[in-house]
Amino acid sequence: MPPNEEMKRMPTPLPTDPLRQFTRWRDEWLAADAQAPDAQAPGSAVLATADHHGRPSARWVDVAYVDHGFVYFTNHASRKAADVAVNPTAALCFGWLAKGRQVRAEGPVSRLDEVESDTYFATLPRSLQLLAWSSDQSAEIDDRQVVRERFDAERARFSGQEVPRPAHWGGYRLTPEEMEFWQRRADEIQDRVRYRRREEGWQAVRVAP
Numbered sequence: 001m002p003p004n005e006e007m008k009r010m011p012t013p014l015p016t017d018p019l020r021q022f023t024r025w026r027d028e029w030l031a032a033d034a035q036a037p038d039a040q041a042p043g044s045a046v047l048a049t050a051d052h053h054g055r056p057s058a059r060w061v062d063v064a065y066v067d068h069g070f071v072y073f074t075n076h077a078s079r080k081a082a083d084v085a086v087n088p089t090a091a092l093c094f095g096w097l098a099k100g101r102q103v104r105a106e107g108p109v110s111r112l113d114e115v116e117s118d119t120y121f122a123t124l125p126r127s128l129q130l131l132a133w134s135s136d137q138s139a140e141i142d143d144r145q146v147v148r149e150r151f152d153a154e155r156a157r158f159s160g161q162e163v164p165r166p167a168h169w170g171g172y173r174l175t176p177e178e179m180e181f182w183q184r185r186a187d188e189i190q191d192r193v194r195y196r197r198r199e200e201g202w203q204a205v206r207v208a209p
């Protein structure tokens with residue numbers, strides 16, 4: 001087997017910590033494939049939520065960091081935030097397609113405390129901080145100009161001072177209870193490994209592709 005095909009296997013024995021394995025794949029994407037002009041950010045993933053009728057919706061988010069869970073930031077009035085307020089479990093799907101890789105994570109979602117959201121907000125570029133003040137995310141608007149005018153007004157309001165985090169913006173953590181790794185292989189028998197969180201730790205099993 002050519003060495004690059006060998007690289008594409010999930011290691012044997014299976015890694016015990018799926019979050020560490022996630023980080024390994026993300027870093028491999030960062031090192032090799034993130035240079036392509038159309039490459040997505042290594043932390044971008046599709047987030048699926050469901051409303052109180054169980055009606056699903058999905059959209060991309062940037063996962064800002066990974067600790068014991070996957071942390072993303074958004075507007076608390078957005079559809080995805082309204083969904084998790086009534087139905088606090090969600091799914092994330094990362095796709096590093098040039099590598100033929102997919103990682104899925106499912107589990108409960110909780111809102112970060114104010115201090116953690118403040119800390120992350122302070123690291124954002126000023127333009128994104130001002131946008132967080134200017135956009136009622138997911139509200140219907142007549143024209144982009146509405147947001148542009150509000151952006152200019154917020155820029156003037158905060159001129160010469162730090163931009164504080166607006167109360168309507170903050171972070172969420174999806175703490176995975178189940179994760180799955182999928183790897184396309186040249187021999188066409190894909191590698192597929194599922195992890196389930198148990199009281200004693202993660203349980204890993206191979207799954208038929």
Ligand SMILES: Cc1cc2nc3c(=O)[nH]c(=O)nc-3n(C[C@H](O)[C@H](O)[C@H](O)COP(=O)(O)O)c2cc1C
Binds near residue numbers: 074075
């Ligand atoms: C690559 C990519 C990354 C995105 N990252 C975020 C994000 O981190 N937070 C966010 O609120 N929206 C992000 N968006 C926009 C969302 O996909 C979505 O349009 C928006 O959050 C409104 O979604 P909702 O009405 O379903 O809540 C991103 C879009 C793309 C294409």
